[in-house]
Amino acid sequence: MASLTPISQPHSLLKKPNLTNPSPPSLSSSFIPKDFPYPNAQSFKLPRMGTKIVLATTAEKHRKRYPGEAKGFVEEMRFVAMKLHTREQAKEGEKEVKEPEERPVGKWEPTIDGYLKFFVDSKLVYDTLEGIIDKAVFPSYAEFRNTGLERSENLAKDLQWFKEQGYTVPEPSSPGITYAEYLKELSEKDPQAFICHFYNIYFAHSAGGRMIGKKVAEKILDKKELEFYKWDGDLSQLLQNVRDKLNKVAESWTRDEKNHCLEETEKSFKYSGEILRLILS
Secondary structure, X not given: OOOOOOOOOOOOOOOOOOOOOOOOOEEOHHHOOOOOOOOOOOOEEOOOOOOOOOOOOOHHHHOOOOOOXXXXXXXXXXXXXXXXXXXXXXXXXXXXXXOHHHOOHHHOOOOHHHHHHHHHXXXXXXXXXXXXXXXXXXXXXXXXXXXXXXXXXXXXXXHHHHHHOOOOOOOOOHHHHHHHHHHHHHHHHOHHHHHHHHHHHHHHHHXXXXXXXXXXXXXXXXXXXXXXXXOOOOHHHHHHHHHHHHHHHHOOOOHHHHHHHHHOHHHHHHHXXXXXXXXXX
16 A cells, blocks of 8 residues: 655745644545445554554455355365265265265165174274274364264174174274274374364264165164164254364364365265275175
C-alpha cells in the first residue's frame, strides 16, 4: 500500500512557520466504499508517519473449502472414502469393479476356511491398532482409548467359538501381517496418516462390515450373529463420540497435514481389501 504521508503547505515568508504536526485525518467506516471486498474490515486511525498500515481482512473466509470441510474433518475423510467405493457399494462411489470382493456381497461364494482366515488376520490388525492407541507414542492417540469400538476381544470370542465347532484356526497370513507391520511403522512417524487408517478401519466395519457379516452368516453360518458384529451400548452414539474426538484432534493440523491424511485413504482401502478378499479364498 502506498504511503499516506501528508504533504506540507508552503510557508509564508512573513509568518512564523507552524512547526506543530498536523493532526492525522480519521478514517472511519464512512471512508470505505460500500463495495469494498472485505466487509468486516474495522475502522482505523492513520498512524504516525513512517509506520506501515496493516489492514485486517477476512480473506481466509474466501478460501476454497474442501468437500465436507464445513462439517468437520471427519466429513472430509468420509467424502474421500465414499469416492473409493463402487456404485454398487455406495451411491457416491466412483471406482470400477475390479476385484472379487468389490462385487455385490450377494454374489459372493464365501467359505468357512476363508472366513476363518479373514477373522484371524482382522484380529491381528485390531490387536495392533489397539496396542498402538494404548501405547500412545503421540499424545493425540490417547484420545481414542476405550471408545467402545474396540474389536479384539470380540474377535477372540468368535475364534474360540469356531474352535468349539471343530474348526482349525489358522495362523495369520500375509495380508494381515503386512498391514499390521505397516500400521506399526506408520504410527511412530506419521500420526496424520495413521489416523486415516484408524478412522477407515473402525468406521468401515461399523457400516459395510456389518452388512457383509450378515450376508456371509446367511450363506455359511445358518444366520449366526458373531461377536465381531456386536457392540456394547448405542453404536451410533459410540461412533459420534469418536467423530467428535477426531474432529478435535484435526483442529490442530495444518491444511497440508489434513491433505496428507486424506491422501492415505487409498492405501487404507488397499490393505483392508486384501484382508477382506480372504473370505473368498
